[in-house]
Amino acid sequence: MSKKTLTLMSKDKQLFNIEEHLAVQSVTIRNMVKEDGASSVIPLPRVDSETLALVIEYLNRQQAPEEDEDYVKKFVDERGEIPTLLELAQAALDLDIKKLMDAACMKVADLIKDFTLEEVREALRIENDRTPEEEKAIRDEFQWAF
Amino acid sequence: MASPHQHPTTIENLPGELLWEILIRIPAKPLARMRCVSKPWNALLSKPSFIKSHRHCSIEINDETLLVLTDGDLHNPFSVMAHFSESDLDIARSVILPVAISTSESLTVKFLGSVNGLICFCYRPDSDHFDFNKLIIQIWNPSLSNVLTLPPCQLPYWCINFNVLHFRFGYDPKTDDYKLVKLMRGVKDWLQVEVYSLRKDSWGLITQSFPSHVTEIFNEDGVYVDGCDGRLHWLGSVGEGRKLQTIVAFDLGMESFSEISLPKSVKDHKESCWHSLGVLAGKLCVRSSSNKPFECEVWVMNEYGVAESWVKHIVVSVFRGLLVPYELKLSIKFLSAISFQMQRMARQHRMVKVVRFGYDLKMDDYKLVKLMRGVKDWLQVEVYSLRKDSWALINQGFPSHVTEIFNENRVYVDGCDGRLHWLGSVGEGRKLQTIVAFDLGTESFSEISLPKSVKDHKESCCWHSLGVMAGKLCVRSSSNKTLECEVWVMNEYGVAESWVKHIVVSMFTGVLIPYGFKLSIKFLSAISVGMQLMARQHRMVKVVRYVESLVWIAPVRSGCIKVQSLQT
Numbered sequence: 001m002s003k004k005t006l007t008l009m010s011k012d013k014q015l016f017n018i019e020e021h022l023a024v025q026s027v028t029i030r031n032m033v034k035e036d037g038a039s040s041v042i043p044l045p046r047v048d049s050e051t052l053a054l055v056i057e058y059l060n061r062q063q064a065p066e067e068d069e070d071y072v073k074k075f076v077d078e079r080g081e082i083p084t085l086l087e088l089a090q091a092a093l094d095l096d097i098k099k100l101m102d103a104a105c106m107k108v109a110d111l112i113k114d115f116t117l118e119e120v121r122e123a124l125r126i127e128n129d130r131t132p133e134e135e136k137a138i139r140d141e142f143q144w145a146f
Numbered sequence: 147m148a149s150p151h152q153h154p155t156t157i158e159n160l161p162g163e164l165l166w167e168i169l170i171r172i173p174a175k176p177l178a179r180m181r182c183v184s185k186p187w188n189a190l191l192s193k194p195s196f197i198k199s200h201r202h203c204s205i206e207i208n209d210e211t212l213l214v215l216t217d218g219d220l221h222n223p224f225s226v227m228a229h230f231s232e233s234d235l236d237i238a239r240s241v242i243l244p245v246a247i248s249t250s251e252s253l254t255v256k257f258l259g260s261v262n263g264l265i266c267f268c269y270r271p272d273s274d275h276f277d278f279n280k281l282i283i284q285i286w287n288p289s290l291s292n293v294l295t296l297p298p299c300q301l302p303y304w305c306i307n308f309n310v311l312h313f314r315f316g317y318d319p320k321t322d323d324y325k326l327v328k329l330m331r332g333v334k335d336w337l338q339v340e341v342y343s344l345r346k347d348s349w350g351l352i353t354q355s356f357p358s359h360v361t362e363i364f365n366e367d368g369v370y371v372d373g374c375d376g377r378l379h380w381l382g383s384v385g386e387g388r389k390l391q392t393i394v395a396f397d398l399g400m401e402s403f404s405e406i407s408l409p410k411s412v413k414d415h416k417e418s419c420w421h422s423l424g425v426l427a428g429k430l431c432v433r434s435s436s437n438k439p440f441e442c443e444v445w446v447m448n449e450y451g452v453a454e455s456w457v458k459h460i461v462v463s464v465f466r467g468l469l470v471p472y473e474l475k476l477s478i479k480f481l482s483a484i485s486f487q488m489q490r491m492a493r494q495h496r497m498v499k500v501v502r503f504g505y506d507l508k509m510d511d512y513k514l515v516k517l518m519r520g521v522k523d524w525l526q527v528e529v530y531s532l533r534k535d536s537w538a539l540i541n542q543g544f545p546s547h548v549t550e551i552f553n554e555n556r557v558y559v560d561g562c563d564g565r566l567h568w569l570g571s572v573g574e575g576r577k578l579q580t581i582v583a584f585d586l587g588t589e590s591f592s593e594i595s596l597p598k599s600v601k602d603h604k605e606s607c608c609w610h611s612l613g614v615m616a617g618k619l620c621v622r623s624s625s626n627k628t629l630e631c632e633v634w635v636m637n638e639y640g641v642a643e644s645w646v647k648h649i650v651v652s653m654f655t656g657v658l659i660p661y662g663f664k665l666s667i668k669f670l671s672a673i674s675v676g677m678q679l680m681a682r683q684h685r686m687v688k689v690v691r692y693v694e695s696l697v698w699i700a701p702v703r704s705g706c707i708k709v710q711s712l713q714t
Binding site: 086089090093101105106108109110112113114117120121124125126127128129130135138139142144145146 | 160161163164165167168169171172173175176178179180181182183184185186187188207290291292
């Protein structure tokens, strides 16, 4: 039995081959294959090549179903850097790979939940749009949560 | 997938969808802090749709966490405990109730209900045992450690206990409101029903009254039935004598009562049956347990409110006591009939210690074996043959070093090619156990060694019994301590080396059956034992699901104890 292979193209025009039956774990790819047979190259204009390599590594895993949960947890744990995790989570969200998206978002949530406000802002590049007075007021309101 | 932006999806422009997916996974308390991060975040985190998504996500994440609430003295450090399925029962975390304890006076606490992570409870000073006007009701969000004291409700002077006063706490998704319903039974009829709304923060009397033909409600289901689209449910009985039962539903949005018929076979309440309500896969269900036969049926209402849609979902045999028929293809009913017959027979042979009934494949004969223990030794064994229709003494005696046999398995181990089996102990003190086999064809005894780990009988915490699994002799070893039960199978009959540990099953005893939890059986059985221990101390115990709730019910007041978040 010959296995059909798909070619995915990252944002920076790099090509990745993956067997179709593994690629269709992504609901987005599955729908594209269903629609037009996807004989040629599937472009993924929002995923860079580093992230796509990670996604492909994940899709190619050879895990028994009962170990899958642990595998995906370990997989994201090994990529503990927030920027990498965000890229991975975004790609998993776009490609609709639920388990990977769940795990990556959970990992980011676990990392930032104990951050100070400043650390959260820095990690996610959020701008503080409050004046010092406004900031004091809202901090007072939620004092009990600190 | 398609995006107009060709910008990198880097953190500079964190897309809203991704941010949402991350934030719904953060526990409630740190999330409260994050409202201070920026104005858009504050707006996002207080959106009702976000709060809803966060709640659903929290139910998934905390699926293996239960809160065990114990009624009783508030100063009891175990009044609320969080149990995580991965941890042992012993290291359950005790959580402190957020009541302002101004004095050292003793307070009696009672849990009224829990929904979406909010817990409603009441307490009153012990010294004023009969003064219900000192009853204080609070709603508590343990994940945010904030608490709200409800304004007082109407309580007549004669209300001195909870037999006539029933509270139910629920959530109405249509109005996004949490409500507490107060039912009170007067001498002849129900009093006007009062409902507290968290949105209004006030009590109001409702116009419709509680169905007057329902004279009694059973409030003690350990499981709260609060799903089903903003409706609360009570199991009640119609008229006197508890003969006929019904379900009373209360729509929290409409504030109106309706009635739901129970399945026909459940409706007529038999003395030997008891029912309770539950939710299974989001659907209303009723569990009907019976003493005779030992069964427990679960009925599910597939279409809410439609009596015809009740479907018998599962029938679980309630294995109380020692009845454990592995792989018996007989119906339970038949088994108990047989067992009854045997008991009668045993009564007729008063001195007879053991009567065993078996089928001899080779001779195609049914035989009854009678064993009797004298003061010092076994008496000569008598065997009844159905073919001969007579009793006869046999030559070989029962092995004399086996001083006691355990006949309590009400299951006949009669497979294994026309051989009967007894589990017995050697010498005094029940220390060492063995299996005695009786060949019905040759009418002779032999002995079979138990698996090594089973042989040494530990007094208090283990008990064994024999069975047949897939045609092979097996022994079940149950332990009190580990809450586990091993089943060993003898693959090659008579060969002690061929014992193989087949399965390890966690035991499930007791009354706790929280339908709808996806928790592991092991965890449940551990909890269940804990519940039994607590129940033995005569305290009411309730188990609820732990959910992180973002409902900011009130700012924390001074004097409240801050509870640490339950997240590990």
